[in-house]
Amino acid sequence: PTGLALNRVYSAAADKDKKAEISSIVGLQPDDVVLLYLGRVSNEKQIDELFDYLFKIFSRMAELKMVVTGEGAALARLKKRVKNEKQTRHVIFTGPVSVDVVPYYYAMADIFTSASQSETQGLTYIEALASGLPILVREDPSLHGVVSNGYNGHYFVDEKSFCQGLDLLLEQLNNDKGELFRKAASSAAKYDVSFFADKVLEVYRLAVQS
DSSP states (O other), X not given: OOOBOOHHHXXXXXXXXXXXXXXXXXXXXXXXXXXXXXXXXXXXXXXXXXXXXXXXXXXXXXXXXXEEEOOOTTHHHHHHHHHHTTOTTTEEEEEOOXXXXXXXXXXXXXXXXXXXXXXXXXXXXXXXXHTTOOEEEEOXXXXXXXXXXXXXXXXXXXXXXXXXXXXXXXXXXHHHHHHHHHHHHHHHXXXXXXXXXXXXXXXXXXXXXX
């Protein structure tokens, strides 16, 4: 991926007051465990697959919430599905948010999740990691350099592996959230624009010398 300006993400993750403010705006409670999808809300992002799995889990985990942030062609249909299946208590659609507050939406969540298999650079995944969020995503070769299975997140390929990954992350969040945060944030550091610029300059330097 191209270098990202992650400083704004790091600072948002440390801003507890703003995090609480965004959580309140979204309608979350202090004890909620929040899964976040942030990005385009379109059919190829396969958000329905996440709903297929989570709608079964919500019945046994009252504190689990799914926040969908973004807009797209599938938004109206997904809202209707959530309403028809009586899951409005657990699924919150925020619609699109401005770029300057996006980092605070990462900061208010506990886990970043996606079932998309159409990613190219996975920029939202990297921003989520920089915020300290572990990742629960559908296995995709394009993400192999970003998500280290069992370290900063978990891959899933079906309902069973999704549930296993979620259970493991929830256990880690309960037992040692700080360590999980550290692993996620540190794994994103190599994508920061300052690091990326240094790597590019090194490539040019070697090219000139050769």
